[in-house]
Amino acid sequence: MTSLGVPEIEAGWALFLDLDGTLLDIAPTPDAVQVPPGLVPTLAAVAQRLDGAMAIVTGRPRETVDGLLAPLAPAGGFGHGAVLRDAAGRIGGAEAMPAPPQDWAERLHASIAAWPGVILERKPHGLALHFRAVPERQQAARAALEALLAGHGEDFVLLPAHMAYEIRPRAASKGRAVEALMRTDPFSGRMPVFVGDDVTDEEGMEAARRMGGFGLHVGRDFRRGPEEVRAWLARAAARLPQGGQHAHA
Incomplete structure (x- = not known):
């Protein structure tokens, strides 16, 4: 032990x-x-x-x-x-996992352009927004990802992470x-x-x-x-x- x-x-x-x-x-x-x-x-x-x-x-x-x-x-x-x-x-x-719609990353890029210090991480089956450098942007980052999930809740889910929020396939x-x-x-x-x-x-x-x-x-x-x-x-x-x-x- x-x-x-x-x-x-x-x-x-x-x-x-x-x-x-x-x-x-x-x-x-x-x-x-x-x-x-x-x-x-x-x-x-x-x-x-x-x-x-x-x-x-x-x-x-x-x-x-x-x-x-x-x-x-x-x-x-x-x-x-x-x-x-x-x-x-x-x-x-x-093969069983959906990929995020192409426009999601584009929409996030537009959002974070006004949030210096927020980092977009693109993954094959998900997206993450990191706000470690600007913790005051936590709620804004969460809201931006929640907006993307509207109508896609059956396929994707929002996850909290270390000073970040992430979208991943629900499965x-x-x-x-x-x-x-x-x-x-x-x-x-x-x-x-x-x-x-x-x-x-x-x-x-x-x-x-x-x-x-x-x-x-x-x-x-x-x-x-x-x-x-x-x-x-x-x-x-x-x-x-x-x-x-x-x-x-």
């Missing part, structure tokens, strides 16, 4: 990790995140020791995650689970990613454990609990934030036996 009672990673787990605010420190803008030295080798080692049963489940697009974690290309759920990749590298899920969720990957090798038969820090991560944690596992929250369980999560992973990389030397839970 860690000093705060977080269990150390076990060989029979299926580990699901959020990215921003969990593995990476929150940055002023989405493009400004830094990947700490040693994180990618640590993730590769943990994945190997779990026989590949480690996934990154994030709101970020797959291409962005692969760029940040290169040369690692882990299993995962991207765009809040809109796109899935299994441990064998097979990609799917996106996408981090819980969907956990459930889908747990039906595939090498995740199947293991105990799912979801680690995250945000409102959307609660869906992944709930899915893990439904399937016999549990969730860990950065802030509640890892009081020192991503730094403590990275240290926890590094201990597992050093302590767990090489993959293939255990029986599944």
Whole structure:
């Protein structure tokens, strides 16, 4: 156990990790995140020791995650689970997901032109407005996205995030990613454990609990934030036996 009672990673787990605010420190803008030295080798080692049963489940697009974690290309759920990749590298899920109408980004660009400091992030299946630099624009950002959702509530939903609001397909969720990957090798038969820090991560944690596992929250369980999560992973990389030397839970 860690000093705060977080269990150390076990060989029979299926580990699901959020990215921003969990593995990476929150940055002023989405493009400004830094990947700490040693994180990618640590993730590769943990994945190997779990026989590949480690996934990154994030709101970020797959291409962005692969760029940040290169040369690692882990299993995962991207765009809040809109796109899935299994441990064998097979990609799917996106065909069932709607893309935002083309004019939505154009309308948001027009809105934020008068709001210096608000950043529009475009994703394959969603849009986000970040107001970290100008928190006084929180309600304006929310209202701009709500206006887009009028008449589209069956297909898309508004989500709160870290100093941001985001639109995603209603059918996408981090819980969907956990459930889908747990039906595939090498995740199947293991105990799912979801680690995250945000409102959307609660869906992944709930899915893990439904399937016999549990969730860990950065802030509640890892009081020192991503730094403590990275240290926890590094201990597992050093302590767990090489993959293939255990029986599944």
